[in-house]
Amino acid sequence: MAIEIDEERIRERAYHLWQQDGAPEGRADEYWEKARSQVLAESGTASISTGESEKGGRENPAKGENGGTAKG
Numbered sequence: 517m518a519i520e521i522d523e524e525r526i527r528e529r530a531y532h533l534w535q536q537d538g539a540p541e542g543r544a545d546e547y548w549e550k551a552r553s554q555v556l557a558e559s560g561t562a563s564i565s566t567g568e569s570e571k572g573g574r575e576n577p578a579k580g581e582n583g584g585t586a587k588g
Contacts, residue, residue, distance in 0.1 A: 526551045
């Protein structure tokens, strides 16, 4: 699904930008928006629905969807 691919691209870009800036804490939303803007500009798309409103904000880009922890 295209939306999932775009969300993954945004997540990867946000993580890369966050690492470049020294992985500062508490700025996940800022990096998500920067990455989202860059991916949108590259794709020429006006908007991408990533389910952000359903999730109540973004996770830390370093941790991803599951908080970076694996059970098991």
